[in-house]
Amino acid sequence: MTESTTPRLTVLAGPTAVGKGTVSQYIRENYPDVWFSVSATTRDPRPGEEEGVHYYFVSDEEFDSMVENRQMLEWAQVHNKYRYGTMKNMVTRALESGKHILLEIDLQGARQVRNSMPEARLIFLAPPSWEELVRRLVGRGTESAEEQQQRLDTAKIELAAEPEFDHTVVNDTVAQAAQEIIELMGLEKTSA
Template sequence: MPNDNQPVLDAEGFSPTTGSRRTGGRLIVLSGPTAVGKGTVEAKLREDHPEIWMSVSATTRDPRPGEVDGVNYHFMTESEFVDKEAAGEFLETAVVHGMAHYGTPLGPVEEHLASGVPTILEIDLQGARRVRERAAELGLDVVTVFIAPPSFEELKRRLIGRGTETPEQQAKRLETAKVELAAEPEFDIVIVNETVDKAAADLWNVIADEYGIPRE
């Protein structure tokens, strides 16, 4: 007997009511302010749940020492990137510092979603907005997750404590963080990164709910 809450899909996997594309689950778009610890939370999540798939970005910048093509980034020439962009092969693109192109390849995202593999894209605030717009055009389902600090003072403490920036750079990052924190209401779900273990577990529960798999 059909579920009244289940969307009706046509033969090609589209819902005429929502315009959504059928997938094994929604694309998890992860973002948050600078220094909030997104990368650390992501690393813990991947350690605990290696079955998830993290989208690998494409870029036209040169590989840095130790970076591996297809693992850290998909490295390509500018002409290759521009051709793929023109062909609609990216979910989103950006030019960073007026030089290098960056983008999220669309094909692998769609393939993993269609296979029911938990699929995550970690991206900055502007990128998350571009993904949301492009996904709406494509009929691709996304759920946006914002990683937030317990407080701005705690974010400041963490940023200063890691000691990787000059005082001037720290001040600039904190001003950027204020703008990014103001975007929190734009997101579907907010996870407060009080501890890495708890934030990673909370993120997994979001993924589990989306993909119909057991929570922690």
């Protein structure tokens, strides 16, 4: 173990298409000691996404109400389109019960968490190369060509934020990246 095992909030962020969701899912499936906050979003579900498992899919009005009532630890509008946010009460309850928490969020959200909870550990998930990031984004096939270009433009800005983070993990392989994150959280490696 590399740090204290005292549970605290860990934030995982990085550029679009770097594999945050895939790495988080791997951790969810292989490291049961990690608690994941489920974000709220105003976008529609993608194929295979489930309400309350991947996201809480809410209307713009519901999201506005949560922001207005200061019920969000962090939130952001992503790709000038949809809003995503972490509900504060869920994180507070998990911390109070002694859980190791992992938030998979975007760069804007990571900055908000840093401001409101400076003790949080911020991990930047980086691609092995720019070419690999482009390949992953295009290979997903979930966005139009215009959306892909917008995400790549955003990714260039997001990559420049790496120095703001406490640690960087390169996502060469999902299992390796997950184990590095688990070690940074102060948890035990598995033989996965």
